[in-house]
Amino acid sequence: MSKVENNKEQKRNSLLDSAFTLFIDNGFSKTSIADIVKKAGVAKGTFYLYFKDKYDIRNHLISHKANQVFQAACAELAKHEEIKDFEEQVLFIINNILDQFAGNHNLVLLISKHLSWGFFKDFLSAAPGKDIPSIYETYEAMLAHAAHTYRTPDIMMYMILELVSGTSYNTILYEQPVPLNQIKKPLYEIIKGIFIQYRES
Template identity: 65%
Template sequence: MGKVDHNKQQKRESLLDSAFSLFIDNGFNKTSISDIVKNAGVAKGTFYLYFKDKYDIRNHLIAHKASQVFQNSYLKLQKHTEIRDFEDQVIFIMDDILDQLASNLNLVRLLSKHLSWGFFKNSLFFTPSEDTPSIHTIYDKMLQNANHTYHSPELMMYLILELVNGTSYNAILYQQPVGLEELKPHLHQAVRGIFDQYRTDETAGDSKH
């Protein structure tokens, strides 16, 4: 990456970081573009080089943060070469993402409030840099190396996302109905049940776990 491209990326990330802190502190509706650029230390015209309006930077921010969390977990997975099964890999990534969120409650509030399937699909194809593949690319690669085949893999992932997103929010923020660590085994069982339903090979329904 050249110096000019590096400076552009820095300015863009500065705007995203500024928007994140202001959305959390003041709320989306009470945050203006002027607030974002002032906090980022850039000119207002710079904002429009990267984003159309406040809604656009919010959408990019959600995609950026969701991708960042996933990429962190995927990098950790690469260090665990003993985890070779696709379903075990998804469980590992899920657990690590939940741990990251538990250590950053502001991120929980942002993602859980806005991470609908439409936003998540944007995150799936978001490419953080030229050298970093999108979540969708990584997911496809994991599926290709899976021990089983699955029908409607996007729908399968949608159900897993909604399950985890819908149940973990209160567990992380309020420890209700139980805390996250107590919830995890139940999530594991439910996610493996989803895998069982979507297997299309001869071992479908015969979980080895």
């Protein structure tokens, strides 16, 4: 990456980081573009080089943070070469992401509240950066080495994502109906059941 490209990336990331802090602290509706650029220390015109409006930066921010969480989980998985089974790899990634969310409730508030499937599908296919595969590309690579083949793997992934998102939100933020560590075992058993259901005979 050239010095110019690196400077652009730093400005974009500074805007994203500032928006994240302000959206969490003040709320989306009470945060203005002027607030974001002031906190980032850049000119207002710079904002429009990267984002169309406040809604656009929020969507990019969700992608940015969600990708960071996913890439961190994949980096941890890479340290465990003994985990070769596709289904075990998926469960490892889910467990790691849930632990990251448990350690940073702000991520849960940002990511879980604003994801629709239409947005999420586009996000899954978008590469987060040069030489970094998209989440969907990573998923396909894992599938290619799976011991089983699965019918409609996209729908299988959708079912798992919706289940994990819906189940974990209240357990992480409010420990309702039980704390996260108590929901994990039954949650993972259901996910294993989804895998079995979608395996091709």
